[in-house]
Amino acid sequence: MTVQRRSRQLLVSVRDVEEAKAALTGGADIIDVKEPQRGSLGRADGSKIAEIASTVVDRSAGVAVSAALGEACEWWQTDDCLLPESVRYAKLGLSRLRSNPQWIDRWIETRKAYQRSRTSTIEWIGVIYADEAAAESPQADEIISAAIATGCAGVLVDTWSKTGGHLLNEVPSAILNQWATRLHDAGMFFAVAGRLSIELLPQLRDVAADVIAVRSAACDGQDRQAAVSAQRVREVRAAIDQLSDSPSSTNLVEAALNED
Numbered sequence: 001m002t003v004q005r006r007s008r009q010l011l012v013s014v015r016d017v018e019e020a021k022a023a024l025t026g027g028a029d030i031i032d033v034k035e036p037q038r039g040s041l042g043r044a045d046g047s048k049i050a051e052i053a054s055t056v057v058d059r060s061a062g063v064a065v066s067a068a069l070g071e072a073c074e075w076w077q078t079d080d081c082l083l084p085e086s087v088r089y090a091k092l093g094l095s096r097l098r099s100n101p102q103w104i105d106r107w108i109e110t111r112k113a114y115q116r117s118r119t120s121t122i123e124w125i126g127v128i129y130a131d132e133a134a135a136e137s138p139q140a141d142e143i144i145s146a147a148i149a150t151g152c153a154g155v156l157v158d159t160w161s162k163t164g165g166h167l168l169n170e171v172p173s174a175i176l177n178q179w180a181t182r183l184h185d186a187g188m189f190f191a192v193a194g195r196l197s198i199e200l201l202p203q204l205r206d207v208a209a210d211v212i213a214v215r216s217a218a219c220d221g222q223d224r225q226a227a228v229s230a231q232r233v234r235e236v237r238a239a240i241d242q243l244s245d246s247p248s249s250t251n252l253v254e255a256a257l258n259e260d
Contacts, residue, residue: 008240010147010235011066011191011213015044019228020052023218024060026233028090028209030088031056034068036215036224040160041093041127043070046082053086064088066125069114071095074109083122087135089153094143095135097158103138104146111150120189123153128179130170131196135160148186156213156217162224167194173207180208185194203241212240239250 011030012023020031035042043069044052053065066089069075073096076232083090092110097103114120126147129135135142137160147155147253159167164200191211192204198217216224218233 008093008209009211010233010237010240011211012218012228012236013068013192013213013215014052014228016048017052017055020055020228021059022228023233024056024063024249025230027237028063028216028233028241030064030066030213032068032089032213033087034197034215037043038070040129041068041070041091048081048131049087050084053084056087065089066090069110071108072103075098075110075113081110082117083114085118085120088123089125091121091126091127091156093129093135093160094137095129096137098132098136098138104150107146108150112231123188124151125191126155128155128157128161130157131160131164140179147227148182148188152188153178154189154191156191156193156211157191158213159205162195162216165195166200167192167196168200168203170194173203175210176207176209184208198235198239201236201243205243212236 009029011032012021012028013032013034014020015035023031033044033052035044037095049067056063056065065087067083069086069090070091071093090108094103094107110194111124126143128136128140144155159170163241182189189210191213192209193213196217204212214236216222217236218228219226220229
């Protein structure tokens with residue numbers, strides 16, 4: 001039997017174990033732990049991150065776990081920097097740091113604080129906010145350069161505001177592909193998020209994204225505060241699978257997930 005190779009991975013953000021189970025049932029490739037009531041990259045409580053990560057490992061060893069860890073400006077001197085070994089990827093937002101000339105140092109120091117509690121290496125994901133003016137975050141090109149220089153595994157572009165428009169309102173496909181090319185040339189992967197409904201997914205056909213990340217599209221009523229539904233995840237998975245392979249995509253995430 002021939003198994004079709006997926007060029008785009010589906011990341012679903014979940015807030016509890018039941019949502020994680022629904023996302024796994026629906027066909028998610030990456031389970032991302034976050035608390036949507038705390039913002040775009042809202043950090044869940046440490047016990048919740050550990051519980052969800054353990055559940056994913058027990059139920060599906062081939063699925064990676066990531067965690068949203070809030071904003072770097074919120075975690076500058078925190079003591080709560082524990083992250084389970086089973087969490088592979090981690091993200092820190094850079095909002096409110098645009099005017100800080102030491103923003104890279106702040107980002108790195110917070111990453112180091114999390115790494116000190118671990119044996120295995122955390123694979124960090126740089127985060128671009130498409131609505132960077134509202135987020136007061138550094139510019140995209142600066143973040144990409146810093147992500148490459150500091151050894152990140154990939155970069156995610158997301159929207160900071162979850163009450164405004166979606167990703168494609170903020171950034172045209174041509175710019176997304178410019179970012180993807182830079183990252184692929186550096187051996188990194190590119191992920192896209194930002195209120196991406198099922199109806200919007202066909203517009204990503206020509207965008208060389210390796211990961212498509214959703215929360216609201218996977219929830220009942222497409223409400224990010226509602227519960228993740230296995231059926232909604234199946235529908236998102238089917239929509240992504242209908243997208244043709246992008247010639248620019250290097251399938252870096254899939255290759256990494258399939259490594260021994």
